[in-house]
Structure formats: structure tokens, C-alpha cells
Amino acid sequence: IYLEIGQTDSAFHYLTQSLHLYEDNNKSTARAWFGIGKAHQLNNNKRQALNAFQKADADLIIHSDPEFRIQVLKELYQTWDILGNQAEAFKTLKTYHEIFDSVKQLFDSASVENLQARFEVEKKMEEVAELENEKVEQTKVIVYEKEKNKTNILLLYFSLLAVIILLITLSLYFAMYRKLKKANNQLHE
Numbered sequence: 001i002y003l004e005i006g007q008t009d010s011a012f013h014y015l016t017q018s019l020h021l022y023e024d025n026n027k028s029t030a031r032a033w034f035g036i037g038k039a040h041q042l043n044n045n046k047r048q049a050l051n052a053f054q055k056a057d058a059d060l061i062i063h064s065d066p067e068f069r070i071q072v073l074k075e076l077y078q079t080w081d082i083l084g085n086q087a088e089a090f091k092t093l094k095t096y097h098e099i100f101d102s103v104k105q106l107f108d109s110a111s112v113e114n115l116q117a118r119f120e121v122e123k124k125m126e127e128v129a130e131l132e133n134e135k136v137e138q139t140k141v142i143v144y145e146k147e148k149n150k151t152n153i154l155l156l157y158f159s160l161l162a163v164i165i166l167l168i169t170l171s172l173y174f175a176m177y178r179k180l181k182k183a184n185n186q187l188h189e
Contacts, residue, residue: 008039015039028063030056034072041079050079066103070096 019032037052053076060069073096080089 006042008042011035011039028059028065030059030063030065030068030072033059034068034075037075037079041075046079046083050076050083053079066099070100070103073099 015032015035019029019036021027022029022032033052033056037049037056040046040049040052053072056072057069057076060072073092077089077092077096080086080092
């Protein structure tokens with residue numbers, strides 16, 4: 001914040017404190033050195049800015065953060081260029097492009113992996129939807145078959161009842177017919 005509003009003295013104070021805290025806790029000091037370098041740039045202290053950016057770059061070699069290292073290398077390149085050391089500027093630019101390409105490859109491969117994963121998820125979702133539809137259709141068929149079976153069982157019971165009633169009626173008819181024949185025979189005798 002102090003760098004953004006141009007208060008470099010306050011920025012140096014807080015950046016120095018954060019640098020000591022990072023060193024005491026064995027954490028990366030690159031961001032503190034980067035801020036110190038930016039503050040020196042604002043004060044037109046190009047040599048001191050260069051030293052701070054170099055320390056930030058050295059720290060980033062140990063504590064790998066390729067995305068942030070790209071920012072540091074960009075500032076290093078610009079500072080070397082302003083100081084007129086074209087050989088170091090070119091060397092820094094070359095390193096910048098190597099790291100930029102590797103970061104781009106990482107993002108591209110991650111994007112490809114994400115696209116592939118998304119495609120596989122969508123494919124699985126389609127399969128799940130198809131299975132759900134099949135399940136619904138099978139459930140409908142099962143319900144229809146159960147209703148059909150109930151109807152068939154009812155028809156079977158009614159048919160069986162009709163056959164029993166028919167058999168009882170026939171037995172009663174033949175029993176009465178025999179009695180009637182017997183009674184007729186007794187009357188004729």
C-alpha cells in the first residue's frame with residue numbers, strides 16, 4: 001500500500017520488518033526483496049533495486065514459485081536494460097522466457113487435464129442419466145406387469161369359481177335328473 005501511494009520510507013520500514021520475520025521463520029523472502037526493489041525503483045536507486053531483485057530471484061530458485069519469479073525476472077530485465085548491461089538483460093530475458101514457457105505448459109497441461117476430466121464427468125453424467133431413464137422404464141414395466149398379473153389372478157379366480165359353480169350346477173342337475181327319472185320309473189310301475 002505504501003508503495004502504491006509513493007511513501008517509500010514507510011514501505012522500507014515495513015518491508016524490512018517482514019524480511020526479518022520471513023528469515024526468522026525460514027520462509028521465502030522473495031516478496032519482501034521484491035517490494036524493497038520496487039521501493040528503490042521509486043527512489044531512482046537502480047543499483048540497489050537491482051541488488052534487491054537479484055536477492056528475490058536467488059530466493060525463488062530455492063523456494064520455487066515460477067509465477068512470481070516471472071514478475072521478478074521482468075523487473076530484473078528492465079533494471080539491467082536501464083543500467084545498460086545488455087548481456088545481463090538478454091540472459092535475464094532468456095531465463096524469463098524459459099520459465100514463462102514452462103509455466104504456460106503447466107497451465108496448458110492443467111487445462112487439458114481439466115477438459116479431459118470435465119469430458120469424463122459429462123460422459124459419466126450422461127451414463128447416469130441413461131441408467132436413470134432405464135430404471136424408470138423398468139419400474140414402469142414392472143408396475144404394468146404386476147397390474148397385469150393381478151388382473152390375470154383375478155380372472156383365474158373368477159374362472160375357477162365359474163368352473164366350480166358349473167360343476168356344482170351340473171352335479172345338482174344330474175342328481176335331480178336321476179331322482180326325476182327314478183320318480184318317473186316308480187310312477188310307471
